[in-house]
Amino acid sequence: MTGKKILMIVGDFVEDYEVMVPFQALQMVGHTVHAVCPEKKAGETVKTAVHDFEGDQTYSEKPGHNFQLNATFDEVVADNYDALVIPGGRAPEYIRLNEKVLEITRHFASTNKPIASICHGLQVLAAAGVLEGKSCTAYPACGPDVTRAGGLYTHIPPDEAMVDGNLVTAPAWPAHPKWLAAFLNVLGTKIEHQEMAAV
Structure with a gap:
């Protein structure tokens, strides 16, 4: 398997699990992941937020980690990437105001490259106008x-x-587990399981 080059667009108060888990898991199986944020450079950080479900009418929010970016947003050339990941959290509500974020998102949609989005990440796809006729889901509050x-x-x-x-x-x-497995399938990533020999 040849690893793919994946772009991940994040922002301050991106949901902690939704950036950390895919960022690490996609690299674990051999893909390159560049995490970028508008107006920030490689080596800078974004703050994450932990969204939890504790019986309230909506999620609760707590401070998460400082997540280090490994690429510079202003240097992104969408043509150089095979796929796009947009995590959720509070970041999508403001990064969707950045026209380059929307242009990048439209590139992946118009070229039919794989796009994985979770939770509030669909706010970016909606703002970019790339959901027409697409069956999808999101955090319920983003349904409208x-x-x-x-x-x-x-x-x-x-x-x-x-x-x-x-x-x-x-x-x-x-x-x-299911979102990442489905994304890997769309990417064409094959993971083989081998039987361990008895000792």
Whole structure:
């Protein structure tokens, strides 16, 4: 398997698990992941937020880690990447105001490259106008954004994921096992399991 080059767009108060887990897991299986944030450079950090489900009407939010970026946003050339990942958290509500973020997102959609988005990340896809006719899911509070953008929002359990062509979506981080497995499948990543010889 030849590793893919994946772009991950994040921002301050990105959800902690939704940036950390895919960033590490995708590298673990041999892909290159460049994490970038508008107006920040490689070596700088974004603050993450931990979103948890504790019986309230919506998620609670707590401070997470400082996540270090490993590439510079202003140097991104979308053509150089094979796939796009947009995590959730509070970052999507403001990074979607950056026109280059939207242009990058439109590039991946128009070229039919794999896009994985989770939770509030769908706010970026909605703002970029790339959800028309696409079946997808998101954090339920983002459902109206998806629908207004022409997407076919589907409410599914928080630990499930959806695939529509090149687009892989999930409601929240409990879906990581299925969301990442589906994204790897869309990427064409093959993972082989070998039987251990008895000692």
